Amino acid sequence: xxxxxxxxxxxxxxxxxxxxxxxxxxxxxxxxxxxxxxxxxxxxxxxxxxxxxxxxxxxxxxxxxxxxxxxxxxxxxxxxxxxxxxxxxxxxxxxxxxxxxxxxxxxxxxxxxxxxxxxxxxxxxxxxxxxxxxxxxxxxxxxxxxxxxxxxxxxxxxxxxxxxxxxxxxxxxxxxxxxxxxxxxxxxxxxxxxxxxxxxxxxxxxxxxxxxxxxxxxxxxxxxxxxxxxxxxxxxxxxxxxxxxxxxxxxxxxxxxxxxxxxxxxxxxxxxxxxxxxxxxxxxxxxxxxxxxxxxxxxxxxxxxxxxxxxxxxxxxxxxxxxxxxxxxxxxxxxxxxxxxxxxxxxxxxxxxxxxxxxxxxxxxxxxxxxxxxxxxxxxxxxxxxxxxxxxxxxxxxxxxxxxxxxxxxxxxxxxxxxxxxxxxxxxxxxxxxxxxxxxxxxxxx
Amino acid sequence: xxxxxxxxxxxxxxxxxxxxxxxxxxxxxxxxxxxxxxxxxxxxxxxxxxxxxxxxxxxxxxxxxxxxxxxxxxxxxxxxxxxxxxxxxxxxxxxxxxxxxxxxxxxxxxxxxxxxxxxxxxxxxxxxxxxxxxxxxxxxxxxxxxxxxxxxxxxxxxxxxxxxxxxxxxxxxxxxxxxxxxxxxxxxxxxxxxxxxxxxxxxxxxxxxxxxxxxxxxxxxxxxxxxxxxxxxxxxxxxxxxxxxxxxxxxxxxxxxxxxxxxxxxxxxxxxxxxxxxxxxxxxxxxxxxxxxxxxxxxx
Numbered sequence: 001x002x003x004x005x006x007x008x009x010x011x012x013x014x015x016x017x018x019x020x021x022x023x024x025x026x027x028x029x030x031x032x033x034x035x036x037x038x039x040x041x042x043x044x045x046x047x048x049x050x051x052x053x054x055x056x057x058x059x060x061x062x063x064x065x066x067x068x069x070x071x072x073x074x075x076x077x078x079x080x081x082x083x084x085x086x087x088x089x090x091x092x093x094x095x096x097x098x099x100x101x102x103x104x105x106x107x108x109x110x111x112x113x114x115x116x117x118x119x120x121x122x123x124x125x126x127x128x129x130x131x132x133x134x135x136x137x138x139x140x141x142x143x144x145x146x147x148x149x150x151x152x153x154x155x156x157x158x159x160x161x162x163x164x165x166x167x168x169x170x171x172x173x174x175x176x177x178x179x180x181x182x183x184x185x186x187x188x189x190x191x192x193x194x195x196x197x198x199x200x201x202x203x204x205x206x207x208x209x210x211x212x213x214x215x216x217x218x219x220x221x222x223x224x225x226x227x228x229x230x231x232x233x234x235x236x237x238x239x240x241x242x243x244x245x246x247x248x249x250x251x252x253x254x255x256x257x258x259x260x261x262x263x264x265x266x267x268x269x270x271x272x273x274x275x276x277x278x279x280x281x282x283x284x285x286x287x288x289x290x291x292x293x294x295x296x297x298x299x300x301x302x303x304x305x306x307x308x309x310x311x312x313x314x315x316x317x318x319x320x321x322x323x324x325x326x327x328x329x330x331x332x333x334x335x336x337x338x339x340x341x342x343x344x345x346x347x348x349x350x351x352x353x354x355x356x357x358x359x360x361x362x363x364x365x366x367x368x369x370x371x372x373x374x375x376x377x378x379x380x381x382x383x384x385x386x387x388x389x390x391x392x393x394x395x396x397x398x399x400x401x402x403x404x405x406x407x408x409x410x411x412x413x414x415x416x417x418x419x420x421x422x423x424x425x426x427x428x429x430x431x432x433x434x435x436x437x438x439x440x441x442x443x444x445x446x
Numbered sequence: 447x448x449x450x451x452x453x454x455x456x457x458x459x460x461x462x463x464x465x466x467x468x469x470x471x472x473x474x475x476x477x478x479x480x481x482x483x484x485x486x487x488x489x490x491x492x493x494x495x496x497x498x499x500x501x502x503x504x505x506x507x508x509x510x511x512x513x514x515x516x517x518x519x520x521x522x523x524x525x526x527x528x529x530x531x532x533x534x535x536x537x538x539x540x541x542x543x544x545x546x547x548x549x550x551x552x553x554x555x556x557x558x559x560x561x562x563x564x565x566x567x568x569x570x571x572x573x574x575x576x577x578x579x580x581x582x583x584x585x586x587x588x589x590x591x592x593x594x595x596x597x598x599x600x601x602x603x604x605x606x607x608x609x610x611x612x613x614x615x616x617x618x619x620x621x622x623x624x625x626x627x628x629x630x631x632x633x634x635x636x637x638x639x640x641x642x643x644x645x646x647x648x649x650x651x652x653x654x655x656x657x658x659x660x661x662x663x664x665x666x667x668x669x670x671x672x673x674x675x676x677x678x679x680x681x682x683x684x685x686x687x688x689x690x691x692x693x694x695x696x697x698x699x700x701x702x703x704x705x706x707x708x709x710x711x712x713x714x715x716x717x718x719x720x721x722x723x724x725x726x727x728x729x730x731x732x733x734x735x736x737x738x739x740x741x742x743x744x745x746x
Contacts, residue, residue: 082705085489089710107490107708197587197595200578207688258597259577261689271578401490405707416690419600441486 033342036335037066043339044084046099046322047074050285053355054146054348061342067335077101077322084108096330097339100143100323102134102396103209106403112325114140118337126346131321131360134396143323144344145360147352150319150394151217152387153186153305154272154290155179155279156298159193168192179279179305183218186279186308187250193278194255201250202279203268206261206418209397209404211411214281216397217318218243221310226398226406231444233406233435236428242311244417244424251418261415273298281307287383288356302379304386319394321360356380358387402442409434479714487711489704494711503715512691513699517720520696523606524727527613527677528670532663534614535621540651542622543629553626560619564676568683571612575599575684599685602692609684609693613677620673621666628662629655657741664735671727696720 045055058069072095073083081104087093088111100112116124124132124141131148135141159165160177169177169192180186190201204214216226216235224239234240250256257263257271265282269289272280273296280286293299309315324340326333342348349364350371359365365388372381397403410431417427439445454462483504486497507513542552559567574581575598586592598604632655640650678697681687687694687702696716704713 078706085705085708089489089492091492109490197578197583197593203578207686257578258595258600259580262572262599262685267576267578274579276578405709408702408707412688412691415688419690421690 033061033064033338034334035066036332036338039065039067039332039335040070041067041097041332041335041339042070042072042095043097044073044080044095044099045071045097046077046080048076050355050357051099051322054343054351057343057348057351061339065335065338067339069339077104081107084111093327093329096327096332096336098325098327100325102143102145102320102323102399103403105135105142105323105325106137106399106401108142109401111327112142113328113330113333114142115144115326115337115340116141118326118333119144119341123341126362127344127360128362128365128391130391130394131319134319134321134394134399135323137399143321143325144340145321145323146344146348147357148319148321148360148391148394149283149285149358150307150317150387150390151281151283152307152390153179153279153281154286155303155305156275156277157301157303159278160303165193179303180308183221183246183308183310186281187246190250190279191253191255194253196254196257198276200257200271200277201255202277202281203256203260203263203271204247204281205265205268206263206415207411208264209407209411210264211261211414212407213318213397215240215243215247215410215414217307217316218246218310219316220318220395221308221312221314221316223310223312223314227400227439230446231398231400231439233432233439235410235435236425236432239311240428241424244414244428247414247418248420248424252420261418284358284383284387285356287380291379304383306386306389315390315393317390317394318397319391320396353384356383358384358391400444402438402444405438406435409438480718482711483714483718485711487709487714489708489710491708499711503712504719506712507715507719512694513716513719515691516687516694516696516699517723519606519694520720521723523610523613523695524671524674524723527610527617527674528667530610530614531618531621531670532667534618535666536625536659536663538618538622539625539629540655542626553623556622557619559616562616564616564679565683567612567616568680571608571615571680572599572684575608600689600692605685605689605693609677609681612680612684613674616677616680617670617674620670624666624669625659625662628659632658657738660738660741661735664731664738668728668731668735671731672724696723 045051052074055071062068073080075083077099080099084098085107087095088108093111098112100108105112119141127145128148131145132141134148135143135145160179166177169175169189172192173188177189180189186202192201193199194201205211219225219235219237219240222239222242224235224237224243226233226235228234251258251260257276260268263271268277268280268282269286271277272282272286273290275297287302287304290296290302291299307315307317324343326336326340330336344360346361346364349359349361350368353359353364353368354371359368365384369381369384372378372384397407413422413427413431413434416422417424422430436445482495484498484500486494486499486502488494538556542549542556545552562570573579577583577595577597577599580598582598583595586596596604598608636654636658637650640654645653675697678695678701681693681695681698682701685693687698700713700716700720703716704710
């Protein structure tokens, strides 16, 4: 079995990389997953088409180890989060492996083990180091990342290549029409392209953590942040006010659909695929969908650009990773660690990458680009190249247990300002006061 | 054995299992959640269950403007939704009762909306009222009625109306089916007698059919007033209480506080404050039901 896996990995790598690189790479692959005959691992995994393809590899691990995997729960992440909290509350952690996410992980306290103590350093070295660092909570590696997410720009190429648009843009702003490099330019172009109801400049996630995350991205790009080093909320600073004003300006200019304050990712994806948005700051998972002629009117017309920088010259780079964790309560941690390592190994990373997700393994990043180039899909190869450029500046939301709770007091206030019920300063001051109370109640802020 | 023989009568003994089960599955959880409403209980920190905070949660609620807006909005939503569903359900029941052929098929078709999960209904109406790619706006623009995009789920009035419409669409069949059952069980003699005496259709409806149906109406109202919180999933999908809290109902607020924020102590305090609403509606409808039964001389 081991020999077979080695040969297969080598053959695959040859196809992707060329003979030399492939053979060298196959030698790095972990092939011994241990022996756990008679062990049944209960797992709670994130459900949904884009996540479940990876689980087709589970029989492979079962065959290699003699263990069985019992999926006791498969739900979307918000429902899974709720279920895990109920398990913590009732003290019924009867499962070993759970899907996790960098945004959720800090809430769970000591539910999960520190994987640094269980996974060899050589294996950890093969992960994208920034992504791995974001998977730590209080210095503990509580999760192994499977895919990572960061947003960059999708834009309609024909709009940018249109001679009339180019001339008008040059006349109006004195610069060439090109994908925006700064948030100011992005705002300018969003308003320039908007011709409602058939075409809007863009749309943004207007509720839930999506709204808070996009706001945080611009706050950080403007040189601000959500908390200071003592966990005091500081997003009502000038950087925060400017960030919120950015949303207010494009909303008031009617350059975004009025309903964007209720949009989440799917709504934005559908709108861009319908050809009603000029640019879209969005996740990598949408790339394949946008280029599928059966589902998207803009297939073949989509260009990519790295996300713009803010007034500080930096990118906000809101990122997060989907991951797997092992519970402290697990009665066979060795088997559980083997499973999460298997589900995040090179082959798994390649499987995720071929589906258009950003892999957490460095090698898979390089290899999938080559693979896409060779298979005559330069569109996806270009997407990975652009997205890789933004990974260096990618940052997760604050890794503090109260983040989701704080986010839930921020986004309704952001909405208030965007729809004109409050000024940016009033809304942010109110949100900051509520956030301060949360941090004080939790004992994080004295 | 002697204890049971000497002190407890057979009826009490026979009812005991029911009392024990109700105590275990209803009374105990209620008492426990009441207790947690006086604590700083957070789902992810089991030890916080013993963190007694006295009246702090309730004091914060009293001064929480967002909570009272949600409370008031829920009250208005319940009142309008239940009455609208009643009127429409009654109309549908009366129409179906008149059918002489195909009644079974129509009854089955009528129940379709009840078969959808509220989450699906939420997605369906969210798409229908989407301002950019939604059905309603596209229809308005395609028919040339207007070029303006109407932000249905943003405007405070239209957003609440859209949610109301989804709720009415989903739940009117429950009223219709309960009232249809009442109509079908209704004796025909009084109606025949009234017609012989020269009553017109409105008079027959007003003075015979409606009084007879009132117990069914109040039972349906009582059931629906307790069951209406099922609409939570629908509101969660359509607006999640937004934008800017314009469609926030108690259910979205409490669920967010309890599960997303994990502040179960505060969420339970909110629930106990809002339970007043449920108690009020239930007591009101049961009193009305008792009055209606007295009027009908114990019928139904």
